[in-house]
Amino acid sequence: MTDAVDPARLRELGDFLRSRRNRLRPADVGLPSGARRRTPGLRREEVATLAAISPTYLAFLEQGRDVRPSRQVLDALAGALRLGTAERAHLHELVHRAAPPVVASGGETLPPAVAALVDRLDPCPAYVTGRRWDVLAANRAARALWTDWLLLAPDARNMLWWMFTDPAARTVFVEWEQEASAQLARYRSAAARHPGDRGFAELTARLKAASPEVRAWWPRHDIAPLSSGTKRLRHPLLGELEMRHVVLLTADDVEQKLVAFLAADADQARIAELIAAE
Known part of the structure; x- marks a missing residue:
């Protein structure tokens, strides 16, 4: 990454993470539904636990602060938020301005x-x-x-x-x-x-x-x-x-x-x- 980070990209990152957290239900990630959920989606603490990061760090990301997560953290968040291939690439591009390296396995199938x-x-x-x-x-x-x-x-x-x-x-x-x-x-x-x-x-x-x-x-x-x-x-x-x-x-x-x-x-x-x- 460069030293200067575009604030618009940081805001976009925060909005993207919140939108993907809000669209998930507890059952989607194997958590009990529980009661008294005042907002849709998962709680920030739940996503942080799934991604093995601190809730405070996730809050900083969602607030658009310049905390510069590594690719490993982004991959952990992608897994916790159940992101698809294109969404995962978009997450990396917002932070690192480049999609993550591709790790492919198995044979290739031609349509x-x-x-x-x-x-x-x-x-x-x-x-x-x-x-x-x-x-x-x-x-x-x-x-x-x-x-x-x-x-x-x-x-x-x-x-x-x-x-x-x-x-x-x-x-x-x-x-x-x-x-x-x-x-x-x-x-x-x-x-x-x-x-x-x-x-x-x-x-x-x-x-x-x-x-x-x-x-x-x-x-x-x-x-x-x-x-x-x-x-x-x-x-x-x-x-x-x-x-x-x-x-x-x-x-x-x-x-x-x-x-x-x-x-x-x-x-x-x-x-x-x-x-x-x-």
Whole structure:
């Protein structure tokens, strides 16, 4: 946080906490209803007990005082107030001007509508990657120009793993070194948002063990944002293709990235013929 805190944000924080406390009933948090409740919602003392903080500290927060709670305190309050994901992020943004780091676990599920959209984009190549760049969906055009991820082992269906360990990737990308280093920088930026995700640590270790380039580039600490742009691909039948691409984030999970490509009209026609002949 900065030294100067906007008083309006402090007031907003206090109002937000009070509104969420007032909407809860004792039964919502496993407390007896009791009697003589003069106001709706939970008492301040009850929320403070659930969050393991003092009632006075909670009162200061609700009054908009500049007491600067830590992220751990905010997470405790989010749990006590039964906040949803968006509400928890809003709470952190009011205090720290940034959402909390995401800690994800388990596999990723792609909404069926997104998978259907990817297929409908043929013959424009398109694919969706998850938080660690696992390939969650790819249409026929993408599989024809990159690789057929559906034929790979599940733990190999990852854009970074393919980029750094499959010799074919160095043929597919005309500018492989530029593309690979940028991909690694984007991955590192994502890893910083998921400090508790063991999957990132495991994938990073696998990449370092398998790729001398990853071992050489990782200590540089390069980071890069997601971005649209142009890629140059090489195909054994179509030759070199220059393709513009856009990166779209899904609303249901902003770590899922839909990447769609568009070539020149003549090249798009040849891609269509290629996949039609399969």
